[in-house]
Amino acid sequence: MLNKLSDYRSDYKEIFKKDKKMYDDALHKKVGNITFMALIPEDLELYNELDLTAYNYENDIEAYTDKLLSLYENVLEKRKNVFDQRIPIISPVLGIGDYSAFVTGDIIFKPDTSWSTPCLENITDYKNFPPIGTSKWYKLFLKISESLMIKMKDKGIPYMRGFFSPLDLAHALRGGKIYYDFYDHPEELHELLDYCADATISFAKDIYALAEKHLGNTEYGCWYTKNKINMSEDIACMISGDLYNEFCAPHTQKVIDYFGVGYMHCHSRAMYLVKEICKLNNVVHLWLATDPNQPRPIEHIKELVESANGASLAIDCEKFSEIEDNIELLKKGNFNIAMPVKNIEEAIYYSNKFNELIKKH
């Protein structure tokens, strides 16, 4: 049984206030906000324990959402004494297949993730797709989301959903051929990316309308859906900054402009993209995931502060001393720092230590 947000985070008003300040400041290029998230092993349990192949999603929506919520509840319960700045959220977890299958096609489910298969043999084939909003997974995802939201009603826990950027979506639909399209079919690629922008806007708009309907009356239920869009720029990490600016930026911007502000995601292998993504209008946040064998963002704070253009950057560190050692540099930007810990006790210890550190600075 899912409890109210206040039962899981007695300090929820304070963390929302801090979060809001960070993004408001980021929007106005003001800096100096640093927040901390302790990543406990239990955070990942949800993904390990949810067997995505166990459901026939057309018939088992209630069973799926019950299981998902029970797993979220378990994590939220375990974290309740961890006073970091991680905002509790609930989001459908279906792997990554649904991130593009909402346009057309089906999803291949594996126990811990899912895939959709590319379906654009020719780059202009999307013109033959069913109208946006009519596909099986578009409707099914809305039903799954609505089931979750109904069960989250009155709890005040934010519902969140991320989306592929137009390029990520185009890549999922087109497959590896898209890399050739930059040179072979530049005009058609722009048209495809524009189609993907429109598809994402339509999908997000419909999901957000449901969130407004079911969670709009709670204090923070719509926190992550009001005037915001979360998008990944994973495929952009495979291309140059020049190609990003020419092909991707205008279409990503179109989606951000529709909703208001952009919360973005890319990878540390493409540190050069931070500058390009953060110069888009109204990008207030970028989650820069650390890739194995690639530069670690925590070791490049000075450059990142310059590239971020005020946007808050979510990065990670391995040791608390990396925060302590970089605190003066971190204050020159807006940062959300995640650190994996071994257990709840460590999460509590380091969260308190971080809060003390921030008080001192």
Place this chain on the structure above:
Amino acid sequence: MILENISASLQKGKATEVKDFVQEALNQKIAPQTILNEGLIKGMTIIGGKFKRNEVFVPEVLVAARAMNAGLTILRPILVASGTHAIGKALVCTVQGDLHDIGKNLVKMMIEGQGIECTDLGVDCSPEKIVESVILYEPDIVCLSALLTTTMMKQKLVIDELKKANVMKNIRVIIGGAPVTQDFADGIGADGYAPDAASAADLAVKLIMEKRNLMKNVK
């Protein structure tokens, strides 16, 4: 000059130009092996170096590799007729449970760019399929790609199956993919790890040469 043109056009991904220059070089009676080494492979090596240094990215590598293949369509029949062989053979694949193919495709292209014959088994390849293919194709190098932390463990399973099938002594196994590290490669008994496609090709050449020298010494 013509060899430089081949290399330069290849680096720009101009497939038709590369084809035309290769034909022109043949018309000028330049040896096919020289065209291959000083034109095509040289161009691809430069692209590989730029890729390692983040000066070019995936689209540029792919169009360059395509241009190389365009040149090879002219050159290959002549090289085969003259008895020129590839420097070695490689198998590439993405391991079971993983459907990512871009890393694997880049490795294939880079390896071919070094004059190695390459068989692509595709994605989601079971250890059994890989063992069968090793027995069938008799490669020098087996390249295993995995993009996920969950699927990288399948690289170990493949090596275990190759050991069971008693074919490890004839091959060298290279692993790669975003979550993979040298430590992990050492831990699972791989012969090598490469952080990117261009490095994988360099490593493949090195391992093939080492293997050849070892065989010579054994004989």
